[in-house]
Amino acid sequence: MRAVNDVSLTVRPGETLGLVGESGCGKSTLGRLVLRLEDPTAGEIIFEEVDLAPLSRKQMTDVRKKMQVIFQDPYSSLNPRMTVGQIIGEPIGVHGIMPKANINARVAELLQLVGLFPYMALRYPHELSGGQRQRVGIARALAVEPRVIVCDEAVSALDVSIQGQVINLLEDLQQKLGLTYLFIAHDLAVVRHISTRVAVMYLGRIVELASADDLFADPKHPYTRALLAAAPVPDPVVERTRPRTIITGELPSPLNPPAGCVFHPRCPLATEECKQAVPATRELAPGHWAACIHA
Amino acid sequence: MQHGIAAATGLAQSQATGTPPAKAIGQPILEIEDLHVHFVTSHGTVRAVEGLSYAVHPGEMVAIVGESGSGKSVSALAVMRLLPPNTARIRSGVVRFDGRELLKLDDEEMRQIRGRDVSMIFQEPMTSLNPVLTIGLQIMEPLLIHMNMTDAQAKARAIELLTLVGITDPESRLAQYPHQLSGGMRQRVMIAIGLACNPKLLIADEPTTALDVTIQAQILELMKDLSRRLNIAVIIITHNLGIVARYADRVNVMYAARLVERGMAEQVFGRPLHPYSRGLLAAVPRLDQGRTNKLATIDGSPPNLLNPPEGCRFRPRCRFAVEACINVPPFVEVEPGHHAACIRAHEIEALDAGPRRYLRRTRLRSRRRGYSRYSSREQVLPRRRRLPEGCLQARARSQ
Numbered sequence: 297m298r299a300v301n302d303v304s305l306t307v308r309p310g311e312t313l314g315l316v317g318e319s320g321c322g323k324s325t326l327g328r329l330v331l332r333l334e335d336p337t338a339g340e341i342i343f344e345e346v347d348l349a350p351l352s353r354k355q356m357t358d359v360r361k362k363m364q365v366i367f368q369d370p371y372s373s374l375n376p377r378m379t380v381g382q383i384i385g386e387p388i389g390v391h392g393i394m395p396k397a398n399i400n401a402r403v404a405e406l407l408q409l410v411g412l413f414p415y416m417a418l419r420y421p422h423e424l425s426g427g428q429r430q431r432v433g434i435a436r437a438l439a440v441e442p443r444v445i446v447c448d449e450a451v452s453a454l455d456v457s458i459q460g461q462v463i464n465l466l467e468d469l470q471q472k473l474g475l476t477y478l479f480i481a482h483d484l485a486v487v488r489h490i491s492t493r494v495a496v497m498y499l500g501r502i503v504e505l506a507s508a509d510d511l512f513a514d515p516k517h518p519y520t521r522a523l524l525a526a527a528p529v530p531d532p533v534v535e536r537t538r539p540r541t542i543i544t545g546e547l548p549s550p551l552n553p554p555a556g557c558v559f560h561p562r563c564p565l566a567t568e569e570c571k572q573a574v575p576a577t578r579e580l581a582p583g584h585w586a587a588c589i590h591a
Numbered sequence: 592m593q594h595g596i597a598a599a600t601g602l603a604q605s606q607a608t609g610t611p612p613a614k615a616i617g618q619p620i621l622e623i624e625d626l627h628v629h630f631v632t633s634h635g636t637v638r639a640v641e642g643l644s645y646a647v648h649p650g651e652m653v654a655i656v657g658e659s660g661s662g663k664s665v666s667a668l669a670v671m672r673l674l675p676p677n678t679a680r681i682r683s684g685v686v687r688f689d690g691r692e693l694l695k696l697d698d699e700e701m702r703q704i705r706g707r708d709v710s711m712i713f714q715e716p717m718t719s720l721n722p723v724l725t726i727g728l729q730i731m732e733p734l735l736i737h738m739n740m741t742d743a744q745a746k747a748r749a750i751e752l753l754t755l756v757g758i759t760d761p762e763s764r765l766a767q768y769p770h771q772l773s774g775g776m777r778q779r780v781m782i783a784i785g786l787a788c789n790p791k792l793l794i795a796d797e798p799t800t801a802l803d804v805t806i807q808a809q810i811l812e813l814m815k816d817l818s819r820r821l822n823i824a825v826i827i828i829t830h831n832l833g834i835v836a837r838y839a840d841r842v843n844v845m846y847a848a849r850l851v852e853r854g855m856a857e858q859v860f861g862r863p864l865h866p867y868s869r870g871l872l873a874a875v876p877r878l879d880q881g882r883t884n885k886l887a888t889i890d891g892s893p894p895n896l897l898n899p900p901e902g903c904r905f906r907p908r909c910r911f912a913v914e915a916c917i918n919v920p921p922f923v924e925v926e927p928g929h930h931a932a933c934i935r936a937h938e939i940e941a942l943d944a945g946p947r948r949y950l951r952r953t954r955l956r957s958r959r960r961g962y963s964r965y966s967s968r969e970q971v972l973p974r975r976r977r978l979p980e981g982c983l984q985a986r987a988r989s990q
Contacts, residue, residue, distance in 0.1 A: 427892055456830060457870060457888060457889040458892060460886040460889075461888045464885055464886055467885070484804070485878045486876055488876065488882065489876035489882055508882070509882070522805060523804055525808075528831070528838075530836045532836045532837070532857050533857060533860075534879050535836050543805055544809070546775055546806060547803070
């Protein structure tokens with residue numbers, strides 16, 4: 297199975313690159329590849345001038361100090377038998393960043409950084425709410441002072457009012473610490489809000505890549521347009537005037553992807569030509585790339 | 592086919608050609624009055640639903656919105672009488688469905704109604720379908736039990752239902768098992784089961800939360816269409832405000848076990864009266880408006896229902912809270928058909944005027960433009976985005 301196929305992507309320092317797509321499109325796999333939690337079959341992952349693909353486990357440990365991840369589910373990604381202090385302190389100890397005696401002070405500092413209180417270090421995850429748990433996950437990622445954080449659906453499991461708080465926190469931290477985010481999510485409005493640039497994935501391939509404003513103002517790829525049309529807007533007055541163009545069909549199995557353009561069986565613009573060859577990614581406007589021959 | 596939907600669709604077609612059925616007139620199919628549900632736990636009593644009242648009319652879609660733990664699912668399960676018997680207690684309240692009081696029926700009578708007149712669609716189609724039974728058997732089960740059909744009749748009806756919910760090649764699907772279907776297909780099967788006996792009321796608890804955006808749109812369009820055509824009342828429980836805006840006729844907003852606002856969708860979204868609804872609407876990033884610097888947020892988190900705050904439950908998080916909020920606010924009609932449980936509901940718009948004016952201006956602008964494109968540059972607020980020096984010259988390395 298080809299979960300991620302022929303993807304080339306650059307994340308610039310200090311930016312947030314949004315990665316959107318439906319489940320099974322390979323966006324999480326791409327995030328895991330970047331962290332080398334998954335090994336690529338072919339290709340390079342270049343981080344600070346070094347190709348990560350051939351590195352050994354031991355060499356990767358050093359790289360992971362600079363690259364961290366925040367997972368979707370704040371309930372299952374924290375060890376229920378460890379206190380919050382132990383959870384956040386563990387990576388500091390593992391990487392030997394500072395003497396053991398200083399770890400508690402650093403944990404207190406990190407808790408304050410993510411909007412929690414130092415006394416919470418003694419609590420267990422089950423004593424915290426979902427939003428607080430996600431903040432602990434963020435504090436754990438920040439513990440080793442990384443440069444890049446992969447946020448894999450980091451706010452998707454949170455309630456609306458809490459989601460806003462965590463998004464704001466991620467943005468504040470980015471400004472304060474100069475972080476770079478690879479922000480993987482399926483909620484288009486959230487991705488647009490937080491991202492500098494956005495890449496749209498479909499069945500293992502990137503079909504469109506542009507700055508967040510360009511992508512949402514002028515989507516070029518028919519799949520991006522379909523995604524935007526399907527996402528409802530919280531305003532009944534606007535909704536009533538919106539055209540209902542809903543694409544039919546479902547995501548094909550990545551075990552047996554369609555020939556040519558992978559989107560052609562569901563595409564309203566598809567022609568005979570689309571079935572022949574995989575469309576090349578073209579730059580249609582400065583910084584705006586799309587893989588569609590009709591775009 | 593006397594049980595078939597052919598008759599029902601025939602009836603619906605005459606309606607579909609005209610205007611959709613008039614809303615909120617005539618008898619409601621479901622009325623809930625002052626419902627209280629408690630959970631008895633080892634830590635104390637959790638008051639999961641307190642004083643909930645609402646009504647649903649045939650052919651309309653009513654949304655219940657709220658955060659997790661606000662009591663929206665519990666209230667739906669109370670209507671179905673599916674709450675866990677060991678811990679849940681329905682303390683008081685009336686649930687009137689089609690002229691009968693559901694809370695007074697015995698188990699056998701309730702079983703007659705459940706799955707026939709009222710059916711429910713759950714969030715997770717994988718866990719709510721039986722993995723060791725074929726799709727066909729699961730669709731036919733309610734038909735055999737409630738409608739006394741023969742196997743042949745039930746099979747014919749099952750094929751008809753699968754066609755209705757847009758599943759291709761229905762005959763061969765009947766022999767398939769749930770794991771052979773995709774998530775969207777499974778949810779379509781759930782809807783087919785829900786519709787099997789021509790219910791009058793369909794309760795959908797987060798029906799599309801586990802599905803992708805494009806599949807979500809397909810499923811909801813289908814539900815809306817069926818509700819219109821077959822005149823089925825639908826209660827949709829969700830936390831997705833976009834879905835509510837697109838599909839619901841009427842909205843109930845719940846917060847910490849209580850109803851805080853109710854009105855037609857245009858009223859609640861256009862002129863939210865409760866500070867919680869206002870906060871919720873301001874907290875979601877929107878695709879139809881310019882990007883904002885910062886999301887407005889509601890500080891704090893929802894209260895623990897084991898020990899809720901006195902008076903208005905939203906008071907500790909509310910920007911407009913005053914001394915008098917220490918008393919439980921009455922649920923009053925502020926404008927025709929638009930209720931809110933806030934003592935400052937009348938003046939809330941003036942109090943919250945600043946950001947609101949901006950919102951209304953952009954909304955008008957996007958409406959005038961016919962809302963053809965999602966954002967436009969002139970709407971985009973200057974966005975704070977600090978990039979380190981030289982980042983734009985960074986070399987594109989991964990070719």
